[in-house]
Amino acid sequence: MTTSTSTERPGAAAVTATAAVPGHPGAPGGARSGAAAARRLRGTGGRWRRAVTPLAILAGWEAASRAGVLPPTKLTAPSQVLETGWRLAADGSLGQHVLESLTRAGIGLGIGAALGLALGALAGLSRLGDDLIDPPLQMARMLPHLALVPLLIIWIGIGESVKVTLVALGAFFPIYLNTYAGIRDIDQRLVEAARSCGLSALDRLRHVVLPGSLPSIFIGLRLAFGAGWLSLVVGEQVNAERGIGFMIMEARDFSQTDIVVLGLVIYALLGLASDLILRSVERRALAWRRGLTAT
Template identity: 70%
Template structure:
């Protein structure tokens, strides 16, 4: 009597889970599409005055026109350059200082108190002082982005390292791991979830800071484009600039989420039902 082997249960369920995850990702597009349709309908029926809130179709046509002329590319490249440099400076300092303050007692005493005091100051309120220090050129925009991104990443790096269970470190020491190996195999993996969270918050704060910075004596950038459009009452260009900032922030968050999933494959968090 012959028997038919039953395929492993994991192999039959894995494609189903992948399809379900793909369907859930598409579900996330429903609410934005509904909002866009409602916005377009309200604008076309006169519920929303066109001179106050232009229809999405008009904003898209304006964006296409600016992209065809090449103006949008110039302003977008300038904004991205400022954001990347500011995030690199502020994020790099946050990671280094957060790690030193969390790992070394001397670093904790020397670094954390000044940072705790400085975080109570609204960095956007420091614009007048920054203008005196660095002027009104590119340094001001980059400094604002660096300040905005520094604090979220610093505090999440600090908290992520300090929240690691000390018993895990002691167990690694007992197993013969040296200090560098403990940092690599215990401290870094344990702190990565908090670091990724801090990075997502830092990018959001960096974009917010850039909006303000590009409205101060800028000649290029999405913020400059919006300020110039305000002078001529071009509401469609202003709304386009806001949508570009929103899309850049969303794209940044999606990329960080993707990197987080790839890096933290060992971590299984609570799934929504």
């Protein structure tokens, strides 16, 4: 009678059983899920670390104000700015100013973004469009658009149009330039490969040109939002009756430093919020892209 001998190493069954556990490093895809969990953990810690510097600045600012190093007539303490903001929010005036500024910024950014995307795509995709559109726009972008305020007042008056136009001008050029550059930076071999695979011109735009240019377009959008808010600061100081810029100018006339600082903080928070929204949309739209991760 023949006796069968087992060649299985001690503990091999346990190893096999452990490897079958989902998420374990030994399981199929376990190492990948473990690495993803580690990245999420590092990302959470990184987000908290990003708040350290702003909080430290606020703490130092508050301490310097309370110690008398920063006089309130020059720079109001953060606690006083917060108290003033609460008071203005309670009486409803702050909400009206913020809503007016958001409306102007939204209209101006929408117009600037639409024109920038359209003309950038036309110049980037068409040789004729490049010859006719790009040269005058390259010359025009060298002009500081905020220096055009006197001329814009002569052309379109001092009403809402000049404020929206300034925001649109500030947003237009970053989007145009990055759309144009994003299209022109696409590898020609990818387009030729798509053509050889039988893709139509519309399909090549959809599957090659658009994904390839999206990273550059998102950079342009983020720059455009920053330039748009900067333009709004100047625009709301021209014959405005409401808006954050008007609130700042009125407070300056009465030496209300706390309201001036409050307006600047609101501008900064609105700019930060718009940038965070764009970054969130960018992560979703470009989920296929794998970039360098900081260590």
